[in-house]
Amino acid sequence: MSTQHRTAEDSDARDGVGVIVTAWDGHLRVDRAADGATVTLTLLTVEPTAEASVRADLVAGFVTDDADGPPTRVTVATPQGRLPEDVAALLGSRVAGAVATLVDAGGAGLWLQLDLVEVDDLAAAWAPYRARVLRAAPSPATAPATTSDAAVGSWAGGLWTSLELPSWPDLVGAPSPFDFRAGHSPVEPHRPVGHPVPVFRGGTADPPGSDPNPPVAAGRWLLPAPMADEAGCGRTISWSLRPGADGTLQMEVEVDAEEGDRAGAATLLTGVDDPGGTWEPLRAEGPGRLRARLTIRDGGSVAVRFRTGPGS
Amino acid sequence: MTAATGTVDGAELRSVAESLLDRLEPDDVGDVVGRQISRDALVDALAHRAALARAGLHRGGEPVPAARRGLLVLACLTFNRKSGGVQQRTDRAVEAYRRYSRYPHTSPEDLAMVMARHPDEFDELVPLLERVDQLRDALDAAGATDPPFVLDVVLPAVAMALERTGAATGADDGPAAARRVLDRGAELADRHRGCGPPAPATHLGLPVLGNVDFLLRMAGYRVALDELAGGTTTAGSPELEATARALADSMYRAMTTVVGRFRLRRGTGDPDVLAAFDQYAEDLGAVGGTRKHEGRLVRLAYVLRTRHLRSRRPADTGTGSRLPSSPDPTPELDELDLLVRSLVAGLFERAAPALHDTILEWLRAEREPDRPHRLPELVSALRVAIARLAELERRPGHSPPLIVGLSGRELTGIVERMSAAVRRSGLSGSRQADTLRVADLALPPLWTRRRPAVRLLAGHRRSGRHRGDDPDRVLVLARAAVRAPVQFFKPDNAADPCCDADDRPGGDVRGRPAVDEARACPHRPWGELGLLDNYRTIRADTDYSAEAVRKLLGRYRGPDREWLLGIQPELTPDDC
Numbered sequence: 001m002s003t004q005h006r007t008a009e010d011s012d013a014r015d016g017v018g019v020i021v022t023a024w025d026g027h028l029r030v031d032r033a034a035d036g037a038t039v040t041l042t043l044l045t046v047e048p049t050a051e052a053s054v055r056a057d058l059v060a061g062f063v064t065d066d067a068d069g070p071p072t073r074v075t076v077a078t079p080q081g082r083l084p085e086d087v088a089a090l091l092g093s094r095v096a097g098a099v100a101t102l103v104d105a106g107g108a109g110l111w112l113q114l115d116l117v118e119v120d121d122l123a124a125a126w127a128p129y130r131a132r133v134l135r136a137a138p139s140p141a142t143a144p145a146t147t148s149d150a151a152v153g154s155w156a157g158g159l160w161t162s163l164e165l166p167s168w169p170d171l172v173g174a175p176s177p178f179d180f181r182a183g184h185s186p187v188e189p190h191r192p193v194g195h196p197v198p199v200f201r202g203g204t205a206d207p208p209g210s211d212p213n214p215p216v217a218a219g220r221w222l223l224p225a226p227m228a229d230e231a232g233c234g235r236t237i238s239w240s241l242r243p244g245a246d247g248t249l250q251m252e253v254e255v256d257a258e259e260g261d262r263a264g265a266a267t268l269l270t271g272v273d274d275p276g277g278t279w280e281p282l283r284a285e286g287p288g289r290l291r292a293r294l295t296i297r298d299g300g301s302v303a304v305r306f307r308t309g310p311g312s
Numbered sequence: 313m314t315a316a317t318g319t320v321d322g323a324e325l326r327s328v329a330e331s332l333l334d335r336l337e338p339d340d341v342g343d344v345v346g347r348q349i350s351r352d353a354l355v356d357a358l359a360h361r362a363a364l365a366r367a368g369l370h371r372g373g374e375p376v377p378a379a380r381r382g383l384l385v386l387a388c389l390t391f392n393r394k395s396g397g398v399q400q401r402t403d404r405a406v407e408a409y410r411r412y413s414r415y416p417h418t419s420p421e422d423l424a425m426v427m428a429r430h431p432d433e434f435d436e437l438v439p440l441l442e443r444v445d446q447l448r449d450a451l452d453a454a455g456a457t458d459p460p461f462v463l464d465v466v467l468p469a470v471a472m473a474l475e476r477t478g479a480a481t482g483a484d485d486g487p488a489a490a491r492r493v494l495d496r497g498a499e500l501a502d503r504h505r506g507c508g509p510p511a512p513a514t515h516l517g518l519p520v521l522g523n524v525d526f527l528l529r530m531a532g533y534r535v536a537l538d539e540l541a542g543g544t545t546t547a548g549s550p551e552l553e554a555t556a557r558a559l560a561d562s563m564y565r566a567m568t569t570v571v572g573r574f575r576l577r578r579g580t581g582d583p584d585v586l587a588a589f590d591q592y593a594e595d596l597g598a599v600g601g602t603r604k605h606e607g608r609l610v611r612l613a614y615v616l617r618t619r620h621l622r623s624r625r626p627a628d629t630g631t632g633s634r635l636p637s638s639p640d641p642t643p644e645l646d647e648l649d650l651l652v653r654s655l656v657a658g659l660f661e662r663a664a665p666a667l668h669d670t671i672l673e674w675l676r677a678e679r680e681p682d683r684p685h686r687l688p689e690l691v692s693a694l695r696v697a698i699a700r701l702a703e704l705e706r707r708p709g710h711s712p713p714l715i716v717g718l719s720g721r722e723l724t725g726i727v728e729r730m731s732a733a734v735r736r737s738g739l740s741g742s743r744q745a746d747t748l749r750v751a752d753l754a755l756p757p758l759w760t761r762r763r764p765a766v767r768l769l770a771g772h773r774r775s776g777r778h779r780g781d782d783p784d785r786v787l788v789l790a791r792a793a794v795r796a797p798v799q800f801f802k803p804d805n806a807a808d809p810c811c812d813a814d815d816r817p818g819g820d821v822r823g824r825p826a827v828d829e830a831r832a833c834p835h836r837p838w839g840e841l842g843l844l845d846n847y848r849t850i851r852a853d854t855d856y857s858a859e860a861v862r863k864l865l866g867r868y869r870g871p872d873r874e875w876l877l878g879i880q881p882e883l884t885p886d887d888c
Contacts, residue, residue, distance in 0.1 A: 019461060019464075019586060019589050020585050020586075020688075020771075020772045020775050020776050021461055021526075021585075021775075022768065022771030022772060022774075022775060023771065024764060024767050024771045025459075025684045025768070025771075026684050027459035027462075029498065029502075031498065031499075031502035033502075033503075034503070040502060040505070044459065044526065044529075045523055045526070045771075045775075046523050046526055046588070046775050047523060047771065047774065048523055049525075063771075065774055065783045066767070066770075066771065066783070067783070067853070068763075068767060068853075069767070069771075072525075073525065108495070108499050109495070109498050110457065111457040111458050111459060112457065113457065113459070115680065115682040115683055115684065116682040116683070116684055116687075116759060116761065116764035116765060116768060117682050117764065117820070119684075119764055120761060120767075123764075123767075
């Protein structure tokens, strides 16, 4: 064997790798606020991260240089001391179980060592929120490549995504949708930037003028292709907003169902991206159309989630 | 037992000396012990001096127990860089033996390492290290789940604080105090973060400081240590804020070159993150803010424990009991033995001593697949080892290379286990095919899913020596590195589809139907023979063109270039 001369520099450099800590090393810390109102999960890393509120009561952070990384920090409100169901689903049973154990024991914090597959599962689950946070991060060099497709995450064996409505001023010309009154003339349906989908008025198949409660805004989203494939539906989701009861907004979403046998197709579910979150399946309504109705109660920014679940 | 002279005794001490020399780190003691005399002459001289020292000790009523024969031989070595070698005077050897005997929990090779590196601090560092290990063992026994790197950086400071304040008089107080510091530090960090935006906005462009959470966590431990030393409880947040700022400042100084001032803290090849951790250790150790000497000792203990010492728990302090039953394994090595030994030698070739136990654990199939712990270093070791095997294939007839850092018994056990794993399937007789088969069968899987392994390497590389490197470039290099033993890079630009996406739900490829081995498939599970990547698959989701990838992989000579062994035809382990 050749004798190798090692310089001090080689030796130092060779030794250096062992102490680096990144999110993929899987050192997860769970902390519970003293009043029990929030739980914070931190996947320790020495890399710079960006953090943003991804929906009400949920703040998530991600490593800015990692376009596929897991959440490095999640702060979530825990009503009644429990994780909301949606966050529990995204964290997976082991992490969510550890949080429940911590809450039951009344402890302040605990450590969990995740393996690579568990970190990878977290990274896959949180993809839609990661895209949202990194898009807003002040690091254009590493921003995810711009595609017209929304990011797809994994959710309990299915897929999910979160699609945002444009801001209210853009949509209805008012800072809050709850400023307008019923009977306000409908605005031009909105066409989201980057989604070159032809616009049509009204958002439903009803002939113009026959709608007693015309939409105040309407537009389209593009469902990510893998989700459309799983659910056996088209990619173009039409949405429309109408004033509802008690000052709420009613949102109707609909999509074309694919022709033929739907036995093997997954169910497409939707829900407002709210804490906890409820899911409404899109049901066949009329020939070849799947439709669901959601109630929007909050005047803040609105995002709507879609996920695929087991077929009916 | 009492035979102080004679050939039996001489042979026994010789073999203790052989075993000790096998395990000493050449980086530290190689130039001391192996400079001018042959190994045989060195072993003779050591055994001779050891026999004299033993006889002297015996006469004085201090018989040397079998378990301390390794220490006795170690005591016959001197570590002075100028006149290192074998003790010329028996009384000096006896004196050194008595000194080393005070530390029964530290292995002779670790004592040698501290002696070679920090002779002046030896009698402060070794007891500190022993106290740290005691704390660590007690916490482990209590089921602590704190990440190892947190314990590594916090416990030396706890041990120092306890020593200095005398807070722990009973044996049970130390671990309880350590537990309090660890919990209190985490609590303070979380509570502070919950109060508002992260505190230290200065120096944010700095490595490690880029992650404020990390800095706050360290500041939390520091405040907890201050509370321990002062016997007080602080309000927490203001102290933490101030401490975080002070930490940020000291980190800034540690990482900034001041013209005209000699910087001791960083080796030229150290990654920023390494310097940062050293600085954290020092700052945690210097409780009170002005205890320079304590801080320095804590840093040295941290650096030694995490990077240089062979293992945290000496498996067996009695070097003598490690001896193989016969002085040397059989000289007639069969083909399988040769291949396995070459593979093991390649894995250990450039592994830091602190990695040795991790490699052994892996080779004994005691490592869980998908464990992130030290995976980047294991992948580097794997690349070197596979390249050495390939050399063997090209130039047959080699004798097995020297394996550094393993005792004869450890080596024999490993080789037997690995050979048995191969033998179950048998060899074909073709050197080329058998080389692959040995690598495939003898090495337990390091991952079940390749994607997160790639991401881990990329993350380490980004935060290591080449912080600020283009993430796409890092990703391509990491994909080149993460290849299992029978997986290869295909250097052309064929746009073959790989395996069917339906066969790998959720990215998990365990149990899927095998893909044609001539097809580039980045989703191959460990153990599946075939082409892993080509220029097209390796650049997926990056801004690299196939041509840019070709240039990068063909010409790259930067750090971690061993990742490309087997991809660059002209690159050999000796170039890395």
